[in-house]
Amino acid sequence: MGSLDFLTLLPYTSDLLKGLLTTVVLTVVTTLAGIMLAVVVAYLRAHGQIWLRRGLGTYVEVTRNTPFIVQLFFIFFGLPGLGIKIDAITAAFIAMTLNLAAYSAEILRAGISATAKGQLEAGRALGMSALQSYRHIVLVPAFARVYPSLISQAIIVMLGSAVVSQISVFDLTYAANFVQSRNFRSFEVYLLITLVYLLLAFGLRRAFMLVGSRVFAYQRGETR
């Protein structure tokens, strides 16, 4: 191998930026959508009809016990066999959202079940509506309890998004593979994106903390 030369990456700046942008957008959208879906799934698994609970339980278990790349390939290459054709970026979005939602729902369920039933009844007795008491007494504290685990899960999904390059989504890894196939500078380009992923992970954690410090502001000064 010749000496290191990061300048060989310069002509591919726009490709790498395009890849970075895709990864960031994909991460932001799937994190929001995944956690919202997780709330719904966690709620319905705790309070829904029996058939709904079973169905969602199956979804959570199937997702948590199969490889992400297989889920992704099933959506992209498999579903067209049933006449459902989904383009690469949408398939990536769906696969990542479903994946994050399944794990997060399971994490949230633990947080929700930690709230004693009596607390919820106390809320109702104080005149809160069912929705209000559920939101303020169950959901927000549940989130607060499992927040660190949720952050880690979102980061895991963000890092796992590298796999979507396999179905030709132009994400950061796709860009790196592309550059590597043109200038054969694998060390430089993969070192670069390693650092970028590292920064993205730090950034995502930071953003979560920022949101958390606002949402859970009521806890400040409270002893736990």
Next chain:
Amino acid sequence: MKAIQQSIQNGGLSLVKRLQSGIVATGVATVLGLGGLGGSATASADALEDIESRGTIRIAVPQDFPPFGSVGPDLQPRGYDIDMANYLADEMGVTLELITVTSANRIPYLQTGQADLVISSLGKNAEREAAIDFSDAYAPFFLGVFSADPDERLDTPEELAGMTIGATRGAVEDMELSNIAPDSTTIQRFEDNATTISAFLSGQVDYVATGNLVAAEIAERNSNRAPSLIYQLKDSPCYVGMNKNEPALQAEVNRLIDQALKDGTLNEFSQRWLSADLPDGFGS
């Protein structure tokens, strides 16, 4: 150096003889560019006459390169190249003797006089042209953009604008296509040929950049989505190889190729082994 090595392979005796006969013999061997051939096999004036008087033609074919040459279920060689060899032997009225070769040793077989012709999906390049002679093209071998729609056809690369084309990342077709495609063409790159084929077969891409052999493979697996060529990226057809300075043999092979092209024999081979007609303008 190579000449000496080959002489050693041909037997120590000829090396000794060569050294004894000195500069003249070495000079002749060098001029002929035939290495340690020893001259016996092609010493007579004309390879075609040799074949006719022998009543046998020895043709080197591949056995590890389907659909050009592979071993069939009956353990006999089969493929485009084998059909071509049979055709030439039949037309010349001689018995065919097949010699199975690899891509590394197919030219040495010819140079050492162990084969009269090489029909082994051989492409032309400057290096080979210095060593051997070629016939006219007998089989198509090209990279192109293929469509799921059999009636589509493009004339210029500009017409690729707006299309989404699948390709295997880093392959020659990816490079060629990236060079000529307009900015509005989306090239969806996949990790390997198998994934690119899956993307095409599942309908995720309606266009694919690949070689005609891969296209034939797809057509064989799924005739509903047989890829049809809409734009050729790189053309490197196959030629019959023969020793240099054999004008009579070369003319005879070319005559038979031309005849096969005109009477549809070559197109039949192409249909049988490559699942497609010969490309437009083949052989012209």
